[in-house]
Amino acid sequence: MGQLRSIIAGLVASILLSSFVLVEAGDAAAAAREIARPGPKPSPPAKCEAPKFRIVVDVGHTPDSYGALSARNDPEFGFNFRLARLIAAKLKSEGFAATRLLVTDGKARPSLFKRVGAANEGRADLFLSVHHDSVPDKLLETWEFDGANSYFSDRFSGHSLFVSRQNPHFAASLMLARMIGRQLKEQGLHYASQYTLPVMGRYRRQLLDKDVGVYRYDGLVVLSRTRSAAVLLEAGSIINRDEEMEMNSPERQEAVAGAVAGALREFCEKR
Numbered sequence: 368m369g370q371l372r373s374i375i376a377g378l379v380a381s382i383l384l385s386s387f388v389l390v391e392a393g394d395a396a397a398a399a400r401e402i403a404r405p406g407p408k409p410s411p412p413a414k415c416e417a418p419k420f421r422i423v424v425d426v427g428h429t430p431d432s433y434g435a436l437s438a439r440n441d442p443e444f445g446f447n448f449r450l451a452r453l454i455a456a457k458l459k460s461e462g463f464a465a466t467r468l469l470v471t472d473g474k475a476r477p478s479l480f481k482r483v484g485a486a487n488e489g490r491a492d493l494f495l496s497v498h499h500d501s502v503p504d505k506l507l508e509t510w511e512f513d514g515a516n517s518y519f520s521d522r523f524s525g526h527s528l529f530v531s532r533q534n535p536h537f538a539a540s541l542m543l544a545r546m547i548g549r550q551l552k553e554q555g556l557h558y559a560s561q562y563t564l565p566v567m568g569r570y571r572r573q574l575l576d577k578d579v580g581v582y583r584y585d586g587l588v589v590l591s592r593t594r595s596a597a598v599l600l601e602a603g604s605i606i607n608r609d610e611e612m613e614m615n616s617p618e619r620q621e622a623v624a625g626a627v628a629g630a631l632r633e634f635c636e637k638r
């Protein structure tokens with residue numbers, strides 16, 4: 368684990384030095400100002416000109432607070448980082464020159480406000496948070512991987528999309544989430560339908576689009592407190608042993624990045 372952590376920390380350090388704009392020290396103060404405000408103030412809906420459309424591609428979690436652990440004991444943060452970096456690169460190459468990859472450090476809860484602060488201070492037009500899915504602890508089963516006792520659940524698989532009704536641009540967020548879902552479906556991928564089931568407990572969500580897998584998740588900080596439209600993508604399940612391998616494959620990563628870029632082109636045309 369220590370070795371994994373240092374690899375990820377190294378990855379992040381190298382990206383911090385690259386051309387992407389990231390959360391810097393001043394954003395903590397910005398985030399604090401955000402918290403003090405009663406609620407997000409909507410910016411006027413921006414007309415979409417691709418080169419000027421400010422898209423923030425957010426890497427879910429941080430090296431310290433890495434999210435879920437995969438069936439083969441790899442942290443979710445690494446999966447999120449690799450896919451979000453590919454999505455951001457794809458968007459830039461397709462003319463969305465103002466796309467930023469957002470990598471955040473620190474502990475889980477404060478990092479959420481840092482993300483929102485960075486997006487709002489940067490006057491983002493769109494916030495897309497990239498994650499990979501797991502299951503509630505009670506569904507975990509044990510197996511041995513690489514000589515270590517490990518956890519998995521092969522019961523569910525697929526991607527899912529989340530939007531918040533508390534977001535000031537809920538309608539636009541929902542429209543984009545549907546477009547991403549539609550594109551993923553056209554790539555032959557299926558969505559994770561378990562979020563409506565009682566077995567999901569406190570993770571149970573309202574399904575807003577049963578055709579392409581868009582759920583409502585009001586309380587999520589990065590969706591409800593961003594002033595721009597915001598969508599969270601769970602790209603696939605890394606606790607499912609087969610899907611974890613797929614999420615590691617360049618083909619699947621390209622399919623997801625292509626779906627997001629296709630949806631953004633469509634979204635931009637409709638603005």
Ligand SMILES: [Zn+2]
Nearest residue numbers: 427434498499
């Ligand atoms: Zn996550």
